[in-house]
Amino acid sequence: MPNFRAETRAWLEENCPPAMRTRMPENEQVAGGKQARYLRPEQKQWLDRMAAKGWTAPTWPTKYGGGGLSNDEALILEEEMQDLGCRLPLRGMGLSMLGPVLLEYGTEEQRQTHIPPILKGKIRWCQGYSEPEAGSDLASLRTRAVLQGEHFLVNGHKIWTSNAHHSDWIFCLVRTDPTAKKHEGISFLLIDMDDPGVRPRPIRLISGASVFCETFLENVQVPAGNLVGPLNKGWTIAKRLLEHERKGIGGIASRAATKFEVPLETVAKQFAGERDGQIADPILRDRVAAYSMDAHAFQLTRRRAAEEAEAGAPPGPLSAMFKLQGTELNKRRYEMLLEAEGFQGLGWEGDGFTNDELRFTREWLRSKANTIEGGTSEVQLNIIAKRVLGLPD
Amino acid sequence: MPLILSDEARMVRETALDFFRERSPITALRKLRDDNDPVGFSRDLWRQMAELGWTGFLVDEDDGGSAFGMTGLAQVMEASGRTLTASPLLSTALLGASLLSHGGSDDQKAEYLPPLLAGEHIFALALEEGTRHAPNQIALTAQSDGSGYRLNGQKTFVLDGHIANTLIVAARTANGITLFLVPGDAATRKRLIMVDSRNAASIRLDNVKVSPEAVLGPVDQGAALLDLTLDRARAALAAEMLGSANEAFDRTVQYLKDRKQFGVAIGSFQALKHRAAQMFCEVEMTRSAVLAAVSALDQNSNDAAALVSLAKTKANDTLLLCGNEGVQMHGGIGMTDEHEIGFFMKRSRVAQATFGDTAFCRDRYARLMGY
Numbered sequence: 207m208p209n210f211r212a213e214t215r216a217w218l219e220e221n222c223p224p225a226m227r228t229r230m231p232e233n234e235q236v237a238g239g240k241q242a243r244y245l246r247p248e249q250k251q252w253l254d255r256m257a258a259k260g261w262t263a264p265t266w267p268t269k270y271g272g273g274g275l276s277n278d279e280a281l282i283l284e285e286e287m288q289d290l291g292c293r294l295p296l297r298g299m300g301l302s303m304l305g306p307v308l309l310e311y312g313t314e315e316q317r318q319t320h321i322p323p324i325l326k327g328k329i330r331w332c333q334g335y336s337e338p339e340a341g342s343d344l345a346s347l348r349t350r351a352v353l354q355g356e357h358f359l360v361n362g363h364k365i366w367t368s369n370a371h372h373s374d375w376i377f378c379l380v381r382t383d384p385t386a387k388k389h390e391g392i393s394f395l396l397i398d399m400d401d402p403g404v405r406p407r408p409i410r411l412i413s414g415a416s417v418f419c420e421t422f423l424e425n426v427q428v429p430a431g432n433l434v435g436p437l438n439k440g441w442t443i444a445k446r447l448l449e450h451e452r453k454g455i456g457g458i459a460s461r462a463a464t465k466f467e468v469p470l471e472t473v474a475k476q477f478a479g480e481r482d483g484q485i486a487d488p489i490l491r492d493r494v495a496a497y498s499m500d501a502h503a504f505q506l507t508r509r510r511a512a513e514e515a516e517a518g519a520p521p522g523p524l525s526a527m528f529k530l531q532g533t534e535l536n537k538r539r540y541e542m543l544l545e546a547e548g549f550q551g552l553g554w555e556g557d558g559f560t561n562d563e564l565r566f567t568r569e570w571l572r573s574k575a576n577t578i579e580g581g582t583s584e585v586q587l588n589i590i591a592k593r594v595l596g597l598p599d
Numbered sequence: 600m601p602l603i604l605s606d607e608a609r610m611v612r613e614t615a616l617d618f619f620r621e622r623s624p625i626t627a628l629r630k631l632r633d634d635n636d637p638v639g640f641s642r643d644l645w646r647q648m649a650e651l652g653w654t655g656f657l658v659d660e661d662d663g664g665s666a667f668g669m670t671g672l673a674q675v676m677e678a679s680g681r682t683l684t685a686s687p688l689l690s691t692a693l694l695g696a697s698l699l700s701h702g703g704s705d706d707q708k709a710e711y712l713p714p715l716l717a718g719e720h721i722f723a724l725a726l727e728e729g730t731r732h733a734p735n736q737i738a739l740t741a742q743s744d745g746s747g748y749r750l751n752g753q754k755t756f757v758l759d760g761h762i763a764n765t766l767i768v769a770a771r772t773a774n775g776i777t778l779f780l781v782p783g784d785a786a787t788r789k790r791l792i793m794v795d796s797r798n799a800a801s802i803r804l805d806n807v808k809v810s811p812e813a814v815l816g817p818v819d820q821g822a823a824l825l826d827l828t829l830d831r832a833r834a835a836l837a838a839e840m841l842g843s844a845n846e847a848f849d850r851t852v853q854y855l856k857d858r859k860q861f862g863v864a865i866g867s868f869q870a871l872k873h874r875a876a877q878m879f880c881e882v883e884m885t886r887s888a889v890l891a892a893v894s895a896l897d898q899n900s901n902d903a904a905a906l907v908s909l910a911k912t913k914a915n916d917t918l919l920l921c922g923n924e925g926v927q928m929h930g931g932i933g934m935t936d937e938h939e940i941g942f943f944m945k946r947s948r949v950a951q952a953t954f955g956d957t958a959f960c961r962d963r964y965a966r967l968m969g970y
C-alpha cells in the first residue's frame with residue numbers, strides 16, 4: 207500500500223493541472239455529455255487524463271475502462287486527491303447511480319455500450335423517476351411503456367428531472383403491467399433523449415438556478431434491448447439505484463469538509479468577533495460547537511461503516527441513516543453559516559456583498575433540497591423504522 | 600485509529616455481556632435498593648469481576664495487570680450499562696487503577712495494586728466540591744507542616760466514597776493541585792442516597808494528618824495526572840451510558856411491537872416510528888464517538904481529549920433521550936416502579952452529570968478545537 211500511495215501521489219502531482227487544485231465554483235463542476243462546455247481548458251485536460259487512467263470510476267472493472275482499484279486503493283486515491291486539493295474531474299448520475307446498477311444488473315452488451323461513455327464523460331444521464339402524482343409514493347408512477355414488436359412505445363410525464371435539459375440519455379421507471387400490483391408492474395428503461403418525443407422543460411428553483419425540469423415523453427420509441435433486468439421486475443433495480451443515490455447525497459456533509467471549504471467556526475469568528483481566541487458571542491459559540499460535534503460524530507460513523515464493510519461485514523443497517531443524517535446536518539450547517547454572518551448572510555446579488563456571502567446564501571437555499579431529493583427525510587425515517595427496527599406497517 | 604473491535608476485544612465483550620445478563624440483571628440493583636444495602640453493590644460479584652481480570656485492564660503487566668487498555672474496559676463498561684449494574688468499575692478499576700498506575704511510587708503500587716486487582720480494596724476519587732463537575736475549582740487544602748500535610752475541607756458526589764478503603768483526595772497545595780491517598784475512615788462520611796440507587800457520598804476532612812508518603816504523583820502538579828484519568832473516566836462512563844441507552848432503546852422498540860392499541864401494534868404509528876428511528880441514529884452516532892475516544896486514548900493520540908468530550912456529550916444526550924422517550928412510549932406502565940424502564944431514566948440524570956455534563960464537554964471541545 208505505501209507504494210500505491212506514493213505512486214498515486216506522484217501521478218496526481220504530475221497530471222493534475224494547478225488550476226484544477228483550487229476551490230471549484232458550482233458552475234465549474236464537470237458533468238460531461240454532448241452539450242458539455244468547459245470554462246477553462248484545464249477542466250477538459252484533467253477529465254481526459256483521469257478518464258484515460260480509469261480514475262473517474264476508480265473501482266469499476268478495467269475491461270470497461272474503469273480503474274480496477276480495490277476499495278482500499280480507491281480510498282487512498284480519494285485521500286490523496288483531497289490532500290492535494292484536486293477537483294473531482296467528473297460527476298453525474300451516470301457515475302454515481304446508473305453505472306453501478308448496470309454493472310450489477312445490465313447485460314454484457316448494455317455494459318459495453320454504456321459504461322465507457324459514462325466514465326469518459328461523453329454521455330450525460332438524468333433520472334426519470336418522479337412524476338407529478340408519484341413522489342414519495344414512487345411506485346404509483348403512471349408513465350406507460352407498451353412493448354410493440356422490437357420497441358417499447360413510451361408515454362408519460364416525469365418531473366423534477368435534474369439537468370434533463372443538459373442530458374443525452376434518461377433512465378426511466380415505466381409501468382409495463384398496469385394490471386399487476388403497483389410494485390410488480392414496473393420496468394427500468396434506458397431512453398435516448400435524441401428522440402423528438404422527449405421534451406424537457408426547465409423549472410426555476412428558489413435559489414434562482416434552474417437545475418431541474420419537467421420531462422414529457424410522447425410516443426417515444428425505445429428499442430426492446432434497452433430494458434434493464436427482466437420485464438416488470440424494475441422495482442428491485444430502482445431501489446438499488448436509490449441506495450447508490452442516497453449514499454452519494456448522504457456524503458454531502460463530508461464533502462463540505464474538503465480542503466477549500468471555510469470552517470464554520472472561522473466564519474463565526476470573522477462575523478461575530480473573537481475574544482481570547484474564542485467566538486466572542488458565547489451562545490453562537492455553543493451552537494457552533496453543538497453542530498460541529500454532531501457533524502464529527504457523523505464522520506466517525508461513516509468511517510466506522512467503511513471499516514466494517516472492509517472487514518467483510520454485510521452492508522448493515524448503518525447505511526440506511528446516512529442519507530437522513532448527512533442531509534439534515536448539511537442543512538444545519540448552512541443555517542449556522544447564515545446565522546453567523548448576520549446581515550451579511552442576507553444578500554441576493556450585487557456588490558453590497560462579497561462573492562462568498564452571496565454563495566452561502568444561494569447554497570443555503572440549495573441545501574433545502576437535500577432532505578427532499580432522493581427520498582425525503584420522512585421517507586428515510588420510514589425506511590429505518592421498517593427495515594432496521596422491524597416496526598410493523 | 601480503528602473503529603472496529605479486535606478479536607480479543609470482541610471476546611471480552613461477549614464474556615461481559617453474558618456475565619452481567621446472568622449474574623446481575625436489573626433485579627439485582629432493585630434488590631440492593633430495596634434492602635437498603637449498606638455497601639451499595641455486591642462484593643461477591645465484584646470479586647468475580649476481578650477474577651475475570653477486569654480490574655487489571657489499566658494496570659501494567661509488571662504490576663500484575665494485563666494493560667489491555669481502554670477499548671477492552673469500555674466493552675465491560677458497556678455491558679454493565681445494559682443491566683445498570685452497580686459496581687466499583689469506575690471508582691476502582693478505572694479511577695483508582697489509572698491514578699495509581701500513572702502516579703504511584705513503587706511502594707504505593709506494591710501496597711495498593713494487589714488488593715485492588717483482587718477486588719478486595721475499594722478506591723474513591725474525592726474531587727467535586729460544588730454543584731457540578733469543576734475539576735479546576737478545588738478549595739480543600741493540604742497544608743504542609745514539615746512532617747507531612749494537614750487536610751481540611753469538603754467533597755461531594757464521591758462515587759463509592761462511603762465504603763472506600765482509600766480515598767484519593769484532590770487538594771490545593773502551595774502552588775497547585777496535589778493528590779493524596781487517605782484512609783477512608785479518616786474522613787467524616789455521609790452516604791448520599793441517589794435517584795439512580797448508585798453510590799455517592801459527601802465527605803469532610805477535619806485536620807486530617809497524612810505523611811509525605813501519602814502524596815500520589817507530583818506535588819503541586821496533580822492536575823495533569825487528574826486530567827488524563829478524568830478523560831479515561833469520561834470515556835469509560837460514556838461506554839457504560841451507551842450500553843444503557845442501547846438497552847433502553849431495544850426494550851422500547853420491543854414494546855412498540857408488543858403493545859396494542861386501536862387494534863394494532865403501537866409501533867405502526869408513524870409519530871412513534873420516526874422518533875424510534877431518530878433514537879436509533881443517535882445510538883449509532885454515540886457508538887462511533889465512544890469507539891473513537893477509547894481508541895484514541897489507547898493510542899495516546901493528540902485528539903483524544905476532544906474525542907472524549909465528544910463521546911461524553913453524545914452519551915449524555917443520547918441516554919437522556921432514550922430514557923425519556925423510553926418512559927413516554929411505555930405510557931402509564933413506564934411510570935410504575937415495578938417496570939424497569941424507569942431505572943434507565945433515573946440513571947441518565949446521574950450519569951450525565953458525572954465528570955462533565957453536556958455544557959462542560961461542549962465548552963471543552965470548542966476550546967480544544969481552537970474556538
Ligand SMILES: Cc1cc2nc3c(=O)[nH]c(=O)nc-3n(C[C@H](O)[C@H](O)[C@H](O)COP(=O)(O)OP(=O)(O)OC[C@H]3O[C@@H](n4cnc5c(N)ncnc54)[C@H](O)[C@@H]3O)c2cc1C
Nearest residue numbers: 333334335336341342366367368575578579580581582584
Ligand atoms: C433539487 C431536486 C432534484 C431532484 N431531482 C430528481 C431527479 O433528477 N429525478 C427524479 O426522478 N426526481 C428528482 N427529484 C424529486 C424527488 O425525488 C421528490 O421530490 C421526492 O421524492 C419527494 O416527492 P414529492 O416532491 O412528490 O413530495 P411528496 O411525496 O408529495 O411529499 C410532500 C411531503 O409529504 C411527506 N410525505 C410523503 N409521504 C410520506 C409518508 N409516507 N410518511 C411521512 N411523510 C410523507 C414528505 O416527506 C414531504 O415532506 C428531485 C427533487 C429535488 C428537490
